[in-house]
Amino acid sequence: MSEFKVDRRTFLQMLGAAGATGAVATVRFPADMTAIAREANENRPSELWGRPFWVKAVPEVTLGMGEMTGDYQRWNPARDQFHSWSSYVGEAEAGRVSELGAKNEATWMKEGKPGFSLRDIALSNGANLVNMSNGPYGGADVGLQSWQPQPWTMGLREKAQALGVTYDVTPEEAARDVKAAARLYGSAITGITTLDTRLVYEFNGRGQAIFFEDVEAPFTDEEKCVIPSRFNRVVAIASRMSPEAFYRSPSQIGSAAADLGYSSMTWTSGMVAEFIRSLGYHAVPLKNDFCSTVAFGVLAGLGELGRTNRLVTPEYGPMVRLSVVLTDMPLALDGPIDAGIAEFCTRCKKCAESCPSGALSFEDNPSFDVPQGYEWVNAGHKAWWPDQTKCYSYWGEITTGCGICHAVCPWGKKDKAWLHDLSKTTAAATPMFDSFMRRMDDAFGYGLKNSDDEQKLWWELDLPEYGLDTTQAHKRI
């Protein structure tokens, strides 16, 4: 019989969960306690750093969605809806959507339609500045996403070398330091996983081939991007989006929240990479045009894969944007988590019901079977498969990104009401009340605020910086 130890932290986690969810939770507690105790005994102190007590470490991705079959290939983004939409929907449909989009844009600007007026578009443009400073999609080794140490970093390295000072810590301490730095730079949740090269695309958004080679430092040229094959760690970063702006989706205000998220991804991953380089290692900051940030996020335990085929975090739901830093720095690993999110997705389906284009799957469970003709997704793993062409056509018609599926997600609440904590704690412990909580989510009126009045009201709200309550889910301020 294996030895079963419960330390103080684990005991408090168990006690808290038991108190919050009552007798019902005991249905799943024996297995969960064993899992938590096992993880705690594996000496991985960084694993659940700063996470709610009801988020559990698990050895495998929930609902088997982390398994990749032999069919899984490195992705070529030329196949995605952004690059090949017109070939998927046909020239006639592409023409119709483009014409309608142009007409809508002109009409709404002239009318000053709330959420689509000139000032709303200007809001989105401003939020996109840092993101677009690297060029539209695929900006490798440029600007804030540089792959090389900056001049002041080189100066620090030389000074440290002259003084004989090195960053000599354990991988656990290094992981803690990277996470603390990432939080300062804007990461709401940071996790670390191993670098599975299959999750890095074959080409980036600009068509440069991506190679892993036996080189000292990463570099790019006109045709290719080369990453040292010794790189074996990925720092996954979640940058938050303003909920109050994103609830206005689909509109330019909602789009501004996403754009600001992309800008935040740019500076946060760039700064984390520079922090790592300042300590004497190599680091490559990347956004979602270069690798599957969602897969890395799931494997690093930032959240679980949801019905939208996107990451859903326990703390902020899907209201995050993801970036990563690849590195050769020795860092202690995190692992997948179970907060009951994927299980909740099997019953909730609010995103699929709310999707105006009908792009999201209504299947109860995720599947390895990709629907016929879905060339825009990467087969070889289990997921709920979205029809990205329907989604992107709708974007074209309304002249901006949509985001309704994220805005309506019951996990994307603010956290001041204790009812929300109780609901999430219960969902993490048992799926028994998932359907009831979904109905309560509807009854309480959470989700979209995209009426004309709400769009206009946004400009009157006295919101905090970046439209975010940065104390959400954190214990200290």
Next chain:
Amino acid sequence: MDNKNWYARPWYEWIGWVFWLALLVLFVQSAFTSTYELEPQAALISWVVAAVLVLFAAIIWGMRAFRR
């Protein structure tokens, strides 16, 4: 039961009242914070639920007083 020993009731009833108090605190807190979170419908429903809970308690106490 007279007014002097109003607390003399079975232990399981006290558990019921503790549960009632916890629910009341939960929904009153939700009512205040939902306003703060810009969720007016959630705030309204929370106030209504809290009011129903108070009404329920008032009816129980009223029935007890009438019986006396």
